[in-house]
Amino acid sequence: MEKRLMMFLAALFLCVGTALAQTEISGTVISSEDKQPVVGASILVVGTQMGTVTDIDGNFHLTVPEGKTQLRIQYVGLQTQTVPAKDGMKVTLKPEAGSLDEVIVTGYGNFKKSSFTGAAANVDPGKLADVPVASVQDKLAGSVPGVTVTSASGAPGSVSNIRIRGMGSINAGNDPLYVIDGTPMLSGDINGFGQGNYNEAGTNALATLNSNDIESITVIKDAAAASLYGSRAANGVIVITTKSGKKGKTHVDFRSDWGFSNLAIDYRPVLGGDARRSLLYQGLKNYALYGEGKSEADAITFADDNIDDFAKKPVVGYDASGKAINAWTDWKKLLIKTGHHQNYQVSLSGGNDNTQFYASLSYMKQTGIFANQGMERFTGNANLTHKFGRFVLTYSSLFTKMNQSLTSDGGASYGNPIANYAFMQSPSSIAYLPDGSFASGPETNSIVSVNPIYEALHTYDKTDIKRAFNTLKLDWNIWDALHLSEKVTYDYTSNNEDVLWDRYSNDGGPAGNVQRYNGSISQLNGQTQLSYAKNFGLHNIDALLGYETEKYIVKYNYLNGSDYPGNLYEFSNAGTTRASSDSRGYTLASWLGRVNYNYDNRYYAGVSFRRDGSSRLAEENRWGNFWSLSAAWRFGAEKFMDPVKKVLSDGKLRLSYGVNGTLPGNYYDYMSLYKYGQYYNGKSGMAIVGIANPNLKWEKNRAFNVGLDLTFIDRISVTFDYYVRTTSDLIYDLPMSAVPGYYDGSSTATTSPINVGSLRNNGYEVTIQSNNIQKKDFSWTTMLNFGHNHNKLTKIYGDENQIISGVRIHKVGEPYYSFYGFEYAGVDPATGKELFYINDGTSNARNTTTDPNKANKVIIGNHETKLEGGFTNNITWKFIDFGLNFTFSLGGKAYDAASWQHDNGDYTFGGQVPAYYDVNKMWKGPGDTSASQPVFQYGNTSQTSSRWLMPTDYLRLKSLTLGFTAPTLWVSHLGLSKARAFFSASNLLTWKSKDLYVDPEMRVDGVCTFQTPGLRTFTFGIELGF
């Protein structure tokens, strides 16, 4: 290829020998990469100021004055070429190294990164294709600075939470807007009964997408592009582009992988049976000695008399002679199993000049590490583009059938296997009676009298999702560069969930109970866009006008059956049934416009505007205006930079400021309502439910961003961004006094949604990307990204400066996720009790007390990290490819909210004892000054204190991939175009403090109880192309 180009150029040079008079010439510029025309490339006659830019088909016309023969052709992200001028010439530009040539997809137009004025980053899902995750969000971890991915649960298909540049809202949601192929799409939890009810995992709407169908993901972080999404863009936008067909021979690709998973960390280790017994013995003795004032001898008698109540080695069977065999129960072994997964996918793509298509089918199955956890998914995708005359028709259809099984996790519910393992069972409780049958009720000897193994067999929580996402778009090139497009999208999801507690279960006994949620979520979107993009000499203009509507409806029927006479749990068999249903929804209508201008690809300016009207607000507050201004200067293209070009290949400075918003999360919060369904004596009564706020408004988010993009020696690119995000008119569920007698409908809380205050996030983000080695047989790229976000609550409401809910405190001047409790001051040498700083704000503040009533709670820490990011290496050597992706976080704190276990001897007497109780470190008696743990004593109580803060610092080998691609020569004999085998692992290694006994990737607020921890996954796969 290169040889041919050289010959071509040589031929051109030969022609130049004959001097030209002033001539009109035409030519075409294409890109070597995709053979597509380069739009907006600048053509300059060397030695003059004359020039032009290529049009939408890559064509240019130019008058070359006499004596001038050379043209300089340049385009951002492509290597500049100087070539002899010739009519009918065709110039092929090659890509430049670095990141400035990436395409930023905003959903309202695609931009070369070099011409983009905002802050955005691309994620190439191809690089992470080998790591099997159900949801595409999980691929973002560690890939983009300023983006934090967390999950409340490691269960398959569970909801992931993404935070872009911290949290900008309290109540109206912090998740970004997800846009797929230009249409805002359903995201978050689509579990029928909802995340947090029968499970904490939830059902991730984005798990319905096959991540192999995704071509690219762009994360928009600032206001420049996000403001076009108006009322929903305050938390950033994640723009997903799905694969579409390419002109050429039909390709068939097949990929499949299989693997297994287990716990990524040693989750909440507990004491073994003997260690637990001796600790509890000490606890009883201490109780008698210090609680009852008994003598040493009496204390020993007391402990001897009572220890078997709490820590008896259970009988597990009988030997041949009928003698009892005693053994401690290892609940981790009983409850946690190895998960398995498999994945198959086949895709076809191809097309001709006018028609292109892409189609795929996939099947995925995963089982979790607990009984009843798993998911199974079948997806199909077809995408068709047809060009006729001035029209382009695009049709795309995605459909999904997904089954998900979940187990109760999160809080300390009886069915939660994690809470059972870590808290409610003990080495002294049993799952099986000596004869091998299941233990039940008090026989289990657990504090809750429940056998989780038995319960798992008699309960289930099954979700069935069906989703169809169809888009039809017609683009009409009216005239010149003026396009009108009409697009309609209908997204329909049915979400059904069955929760069974059968006749023999603890929750369902004696006659069984089934709950069924039959729901549907539909969203109809219409988009009209008029766009115009044209170059006038060095002036480039790109303008857009749009009108959009959205109508969203959620409906459900709820059925409840109980009093079953047998084991068939359909509702027609139930002795008692009841039902309820609901329908709710919202509408949104929007006008929008945008103009981008650039001069000579050096100076850029953009302005955008959007006006949204929402049904979620009262008429007078209904419409909101959102806008942004942005500018960039590509100083790297300036002449004065030429001397340093060898080192600093390119550079750009970006600035943006804008306003976008967040809508209230609930649909009718502005209406005060008497609600029916307040049942008494067989009648449906009514009462005021919900504390309405007729003055409810949008949350307003003002975002400022300054960014710098630099490329060094054509090899290393550095992106730096600094931002400030301030959110005002925050909607907060403000706790109200219960005395007026009103309460929120969705819970028992006495709260009302009020636009109360403001939050500020500021921070920086750095991405360094380097093409270390770029040779034919060997390539090595490295990417390091990191960022820090500082979040601060700046105003609450009136004179209020703090809101406390349990261990969480939201206080003005502090990060939103701050923790509130006593400040732990070690062990009292005299009594062995926990000491707390008095913290009363007087000179007495640093004195300590063992009496919590004399101490004051203070802010004891927060969940904010100092630094977090990712480090990625990708190496290709001959037929081997190798990838490593680390994620890390420094300086954050989490709070262990499993407070039942913090009592130094109360619940721990009935259940597991966490391994952090170390008898050797405990207070041994009056005067013991070396103890680092308080006295362990029966009947102690727990206090919320800084003792239970956990450091969240970690470094995690998030993913590792090793692939082998067979040389084309070998496989072509078999009719294959590609054959690759790979191994991948996720969460393979985790380095963390041993004081963090839960997974470092945790709930967003850092308050941890018994959530399913992250999984370590091993995968083996193959890829074949035909």
Next chain:
Amino acid sequence: MLATAVLFGLASCGDEFFDQTPSDGVPSGTAIKNSEDLGTARTGMYAALKGTSNFSDYYGQQMFLYGEMHGEDLQYNSKYGSNRASFYYKMEYTSASNFNAYGIWQSPYIVIQTANHIIEAADGGKLTDANDADAKALIDQYRAEALVLRAMATFDLTRVYGKTYTEDNGASLGVPLVTKTLEATEKPGRSTVAECYTQVIKDLNEAINSGKLATSPEVGYMGLYAAKALLSRVYLTKGDWADALSTAEDVINNSGNTLWAADEYVNAWKKDDKNHSKEMLFELSITNSNDWNDRNGIAYLYAENRPSVPGYGDVCATKKFVELLAEDPQDVRADVFLAPSADKKHVFNGAKVYLNKMPAANGDVRYSNVPILRLSEVYLNAAEAAFKSGNTTKAAQYLNDIIKNRTSDTAQQVTAANITLQRILLERRKELVGEGQRFFDAMRNNETITRYTNDADRGWHDILTTEVRSYNRDFFKSLAAIPSRETDANPNLKKQQNPGYSN
């Protein structure tokens, strides 16, 4: 084009496009238009009194546990229970935040709020059928019931958070008094106990004297004699013996209700028993799985977890109370307790420990009604009030009415000569056990509650901290803390927290 049609179709809707309304409620301004709507709101008021599985902080559950678990006759069943009844039993609470999950606070105020809305709608003159005589009668009746429920909730709150009236004649702090509908943003402070009693008595008398309360109300609704029974309880608690006695006698003589006979007693607790209504003046009516409180209902906590009729088995009788009942083998009240169907830890040795005053209906205790006001209590009120006013004849007469109907052992009966307050209170404990009265009775009579004193007489008790094994009303924990959820939202109450508690 289809696409264009849909787009412009949506666009042309104008403001109607934004008119989205919920499917489960109506704007509150237009909700109560006539007597029928007022009746629907009345159902909502009783629903608040009954609670739900989420609102268990009043008569659904906690009000009973508050009155019983503090006491010495019932205990948390620490060997078999689910920890739902241990809070007021162990009394390990030290801070207001401990009360967020168990405090009796929110639901009584919801009852008051719903009652105030009904009263104001009835008084507002805007009900469209207020001129229709039948409708007007209903409106007046609902209004009177609302007054009684408002009084009951205010009285209960005052008993829980304020010192018992007789301790300082109501001089100390009661609870915030709410006598009209409030804005959600209001943050009232506490009135004195005396002010609260004045309002409670005023409301009850207004309702009673209105003549609009039903003399034989439908099961589950407040009637005239239930209101009077409540009033006698209020007077008794206030130490107004004369009014307590005369009100109680009014009920005894005029209500038409009669005491269950000894042979009727055990079965009469069943809501479908023919004698059930004889004594039952007011009970919460539970009819189906829509209006039950599911497993958070008090009946479920009292019931043993049997394979056939499950419960949580959180509450059992104390060993001392079982022994107390056993002193009179003829006393039928021992039989309202059930022996364990299984006792795998060999705790009870066959003793009858599970209280069965809310027995299973349709095979499930969740369908049982919840007794709140009973004629026996009125007799006991009369006996105590008579005794304290010096009328031992009447005291003996009313106490013997109870004794005669509970035991065939005539030696148990008293005379005007030998009756003592202690004897009356003992009878009260036996009769009302489990009905949520014991702790309040002990407080107003300044009794010391003794659960156990040493390991030898611990019985089935869990190991309790020394301070709660035996205590009286001088102990700060004899008053609940206002939950920190409230004091954090309401600074006026934060300043008025009961002593001894941290936030």
